[in-house]
Amino acid sequence: MRYFAPVSARIALALVCGALLASNGADAQDPRASLAHNAAQKFLALTDANDAKGAWQIAGKQFQDSVTPERWAEGLNEVRVPLGPLVERAQLSAQFTNNFPGAAGEGEYALLNFRTSFAKRIDSRETVTIQREPDGEWRVIGYFIR
Secondary structure (H helix, E strand, O other), X not given: OOOOOOHHHHHHHHHHHHHHXXXXXXXXXXXXXXXXXXHHHHHHHHHHOXXXXXXXXXXXXXHHHHOOHXXXXXXXXXXXXXXXXXXXXXXXXXXEEOOOOOOOOOOEEEEEEEEEEEOOEEEEEEEEEEEEOOOOOEEXXXXXXX
8 A cells, every 4th residue: 555645745845845955956056155165075074084284284364373283283183083083974054154253354254064973972063164265265264063
């Protein structure tokens, strides 16, 4: 016997699926979203590998001006190593803005939020702040785990 949802449930499901596809399509068509996501993924891959030096080197000027490579390595070891290896990471959202509290002035910024699972901590949230720098490249200027 096959089960069919009532017509109203099928219509509601179709509308939800359509809305999700439309929103994902809109994000995918925004070139900033892809560029910011790629910058975050490169940075996160280095932090996942505990390559503090590599992550610091590809980070933005604002990041590099705020923390020395040595202090960044210490902080990464203190926070990430106890969590264990990455298990899974999924981007939850991307928000673009020209200014936000703590930013070094007007500019193009992206705030990316990820739901992340590590071997020793299943439900974490990572926030990666990206800035479009004067050379046109998007680079990480902030990283936070909670």
